[in-house]
Amino acid sequence: xxxxxxxxxxxxxxxxxxxxxxxxxxxxxxxxxxxxxxxxxxxxxxxxxxxxxxxxxxxxxxxxxxxxxxxxxxxxxxxxxxxxxxxxxxxxxxxxxxxxxxxxxxxxxxxxxxxxxxxxxxxxxxxxxxxxxxxxxxxxxxxxxxxxxxxxxxxxxxxxxxxxxxxxxxxxxxxxxxxxxxxxxxxxxxxxxxxxxxxxxxxxxxxxxxxxxxxxxxxxxxxxxxxxxxxxxxxxxxxxxxxxxxxxxxxxxxxxxxxxxxxxxxxxxxxxxxxxxxxxxxxxxxxxxxxxxxxxxxxxxxxxxxxxxxxxxxxxxxxxxxxxxx
Amino acid sequence: xxxxxxxxxxxxxxxxxxxxxxxxxxxxxxxxxxxxxxxxxxxxxxxxxxxxxxxxxxxxxxxxxxxxxxxxxxxxxxxxxxxxxxxxxxxxxxxxxxxxxxxxxxxxxxxxxxxxxxxxxxxxxxxxxxxxxxxxxxxxxxxxxxxxxxxxxxxxxxxxxxxxxxxxxxxxxxxxxxxxxxxxxxxxxxxxxxxxxxxxxxxxxxxxxxxxxxxxxxxxxxxxxxxxxxxxxxxxxxxxxxxxxx
Numbered sequence: 001x002x003x004x005x006x007x008x009x010x011x012x013x014x015x016x017x018x019x020x021x022x023x024x025x026x027x028x029x030x031x032x033x034x035x036x037x038x039x040x041x042x043x044x045x046x047x048x049x050x051x052x053x054x055x056x057x058x059x060x061x062x063x064x065x066x067x068x069x070x071x072x073x074x075x076x077x078x079x080x081x082x083x084x085x086x087x088x089x090x091x092x093x094x095x096x097x098x099x100x101x102x103x104x105x106x107x108x109x110x111x112x113x114x115x116x117x118x119x120x121x122x123x124x125x126x127x128x129x130x131x132x133x134x135x136x137x138x139x140x141x142x143x144x145x146x147x148x149x150x151x152x153x154x155x156x157x158x159x160x161x162x163x164x165x166x167x168x169x170x171x172x173x174x175x176x177x178x179x180x181x182x183x184x185x186x187x188x189x190x191x192x193x194x195x196x197x198x199x200x201x202x203x204x205x206x207x208x209x210x211x212x213x214x215x216x217x218x219x220x221x222x223x224x225x226x227x228x229x230x231x232x233x234x235x236x237x238x239x240x241x242x243x244x245x246x247x248x249x250x251x252x253x254x255x256x257x258x259x260x261x262x263x264x265x266x267x268x269x270x271x272x273x274x275x276x277x278x279x280x281x282x283x284x285x286x287x288x289x290x291x292x293x294x295x296x297x298x299x300x301x302x303x304x305x306x307x308x309x310x311x312x313x314x315x316x317x318x319x320x321x322x323x324x325x326x
Numbered sequence: 327x328x329x330x331x332x333x334x335x336x337x338x339x340x341x342x343x344x345x346x347x348x349x350x351x352x353x354x355x356x357x358x359x360x361x362x363x364x365x366x367x368x369x370x371x372x373x374x375x376x377x378x379x380x381x382x383x384x385x386x387x388x389x390x391x392x393x394x395x396x397x398x399x400x401x402x403x404x405x406x407x408x409x410x411x412x413x414x415x416x417x418x419x420x421x422x423x424x425x426x427x428x429x430x431x432x433x434x435x436x437x438x439x440x441x442x443x444x445x446x447x448x449x450x451x452x453x454x455x456x457x458x459x460x461x462x463x464x465x466x467x468x469x470x471x472x473x474x475x476x477x478x479x480x481x482x483x484x485x486x487x488x489x490x491x492x493x494x495x496x497x498x499x500x501x502x503x504x505x506x507x508x509x510x511x512x513x514x515x516x517x518x519x520x521x522x523x524x525x526x527x528x529x530x531x532x533x534x535x536x537x538x539x540x541x542x543x544x545x546x547x548x549x550x551x552x553x554x555x556x557x558x559x560x561x562x563x564x565x566x567x568x569x570x571x572x
Contacts, residue, residue, distance in 0.1 A: 010486070071484060073453075073463070096449075097485050102465055105453035108419065114535040115418070118447050131539065138444050140343040144540040187462035187493050194487035202486040208571070232572065250468070250504045251483065256339050256444055257363050257503060265571040276339045279444075282544065286569045288561065289550070299550050304564060308555035320559030324566065 003029040003036045004089035005057065006080055008099055009044030016163070016205050017095035017156075019055055023164040024156045025093035026056025027122055032091070037061060039083040039176065041076055042068040046173055053169035061086070061176035067185065070192045071099050075184040077106045082178040084111060089151075096155035097204070104153045113151030120160040120283075123152075138256045138279035158204065159262045160283075195251070203252065206235035208265045209284075211254060213239040213277075215270020215291060215310045219247040224314040225269065231321035237261065239271045255280035267317075270310035273298025290314070327381035327475075327495075329372040330432060332425055332439035332451070333365040333400055334415070335393035339444065345541040352445075352541070361396045364440020366508035367501035371470055372438050373404040374506060379472060382406045384432065388415045388424045394524070402511035402519035409525050416534035418446070422454035427530035429459060434496060436478070441466035441500040452500040462493045465500035 005025035007018035014022075022038055029036035035058040040049055042065075049060040061083045068075060080103060084092060092107065094100030101117045108115035120142065121133040129146050135157060136143045147154075195202075203209065210229040212222065222236075229236045236252060243253035254261055256279040266284035271277060272291060278301050281287065289302040292309045299305045306313050337343070337357045344353040361369070372383045385400040387393050388411040397408045411424045429437055437459075442449040449465075456463025468488075469481035479492050480499055511519070553561045566572040 015485075071489065077457075098466060098483060099485070101449045102453050102463075105418075105450040106457040106463075108450070108535070109422075109454050109457040115450060116536060117449055133542075134447075136446055136541070137337070137343045138339075138447060140543070141345070142542045142544070143538050144542075146537040146539050147535070148537060149535045187464065187491055187497075189489035189491050191490040192484070192487060193490070204485045253503075260447075265565065265569070279339070286565070286571050287547075288565070301547060302550040303547060303569065304561055305550040305552050306555055306558055306561060307552065308558065313555060313558045316558035317562060320562035323559075324562060324572065 002034050002087045002089055003032065003091045003093060004080070004084050004087055005036055005038045005093045006100060006103065007038050007040045007044070007052065008095060008097065009040060009042060009048070012043060012045040012048065014044060014048050014052065015095070017097055017158045019163045020158065020161040021093050021095045021100070021156050022052055022055035022057050024122065024154070024161045026164065028091055028093065030056070031122070031125060035059070037083070037087050037089070038171065039080055041079055049173045050170045053171040054166050055164050056166065057171045060171045060173045062173055063176045063178060065180065070189050072185055072188045073102055073106065074187065075180050076103050077110060078180060078184055079176065079178040080107060081110055083176055092151070092153045094153070094155040096157050101155045104155045108153050111151045112149060113153045114147035114149040115153040115155070116145050116147060117155040118157050119154050120157050123154070135283065139260060139282045140279060157262065159207070159264070201233060201235040203235040203237055203259060203261065206261070207263050208232050208234035209237050209254070209261055209263045210234045210267045210269070211237035211239070211271060212242065212269050212310070213271030214241050216242070217311065221311055222248070224311065224318070228267070228314055228318050228321060231318055239277055268298060269314055271298060272296045273301060327375065327379050327436065328432065328434045329376065329381065329383045329436045329438060330386055330429055330434040331365070331369045331372045331383060331400070331405065332386045332437070333369065333396070334362045334443045335359050335387060335389050335396050336362045336443050336445045339363065343543070349541050350539070359392070359396060361400060362440050362443045364442060364444070364500070364502060366440070367503060367505045368438035368440055369400055369403060369405065370508045371501060371506045372436070373509070375472065384409060384434070386411070386425060386428055388413060388421045390414060397524060398519050399511060401522045401524070402515040403509050404515060407523040407525070409527060411529055412526050413529040417536045418448045418450035418454060419536070420532050420534040422451050422458060423532035424529055425451065425455050426458040428527070429455065436496060437498045439500055441502045452498050456498040459498070461496050461498060463498040464491050464493060466502045467499045468502050468505050470499060470501070470505060
């Protein structure tokens, strides 16, 4: 009756968001008086899997099938369902990623379970209830949801759980082999194209984000955003108008109809802070706003602010960031 | 080609969110409702495909009568007919069951919707419908084209990249930008929408698997600390020593 956590790999390592899911899962297991097992698929080193012991995982089931190095929803669902059955898992934990939430939704149907995505807190279990808190109304509110089925599936919002680190603990790694059929690969991707990050940080996984708006005055000034991001180990992002006019690619657009981010630090340069933009960033732990208009609504949602032209302020921040001990 | 587009009726993106009845219910007072912005991408792309390839676009809403103005708006944008399943959308699982029942009955080639609703942010329904129907679900897609009469080519976003997927009809997909430029209704569309069929059907049973028991709002920020532009570099020190985020 263990808790089962699905962990995603990237270039052989386990994604940060999956380390968070593992930490969440092992805490749920502890509260339920059981153990947490992880299931991993595809491109992950076995050493990285054993290290999940540090997040409180006891055992890892690993399906190394080469065909699963890319994401194939139906095949992933079958592997995880096999693991869930083997472990008699009643609670399944995912990262609220495009992959985790997709697989979780399909498993909710296949295992007849209750699903909550975008979950921000550990469950409250009492009197037969299993209540989780999830983000709703695009970051403007939270809802407490009681998961009423026997099987509960949780997709944990990124950067909302601290990663547990019991140095030296290791998990046992066992092979898992699901009975995959040709039909499980019917919607397999023909091609997977990863973005060139130039060694930079991926936006959905970033702990620090530096974001620019129309106040940057043009794409030719984006080197300032990029340079500050590089100094701080941050990902870059932009507002909707900026991606709409083509200064930056759509996958960098943060906001209600773009990506929702919840980094530890969000730095907004030349973004006024329309309510739709705030919806995508307001669960960031610390918000910094740089805008020449002191009346910009973003200042109301900010922790730190500088009233000034982004093009003049950013070089000063870059200089100060270079002077920091890294 | 028969396309089913599922739309939800959501508070306008600029709405102030409040709760009523001891924080147990969303306060609809003074809130304007719109077609979920993500669903608009699905709707417009469906209409573009119909214009290019022929066929029909049916819009489906699982909701109460107050959703009808926005269902009419979808008809005005260019859908041919509409179905409303007369039920409060209790949770994603319940909604997915209603969509599945309608989709099975209608025999659609393609079931499209937005990647999530901006009110409940589930990102669940499309994959549940795919699983319930036993057909592929490709989500979230930002590009959708037909390769030939029975095959579609989609590009979907994954963290840090994209996947190109080719699937046979029928399939489910969820839409996000930049799939197309969402259309707004023109006067002729608004006039013709009045007489387009809008069928109301009762829910096909089905259960919810979760209960919303309480709502809350994030804590307000205590106020912004302003740093003088001349000493902008000071900010970096504050972020390290005071906020401890660097």
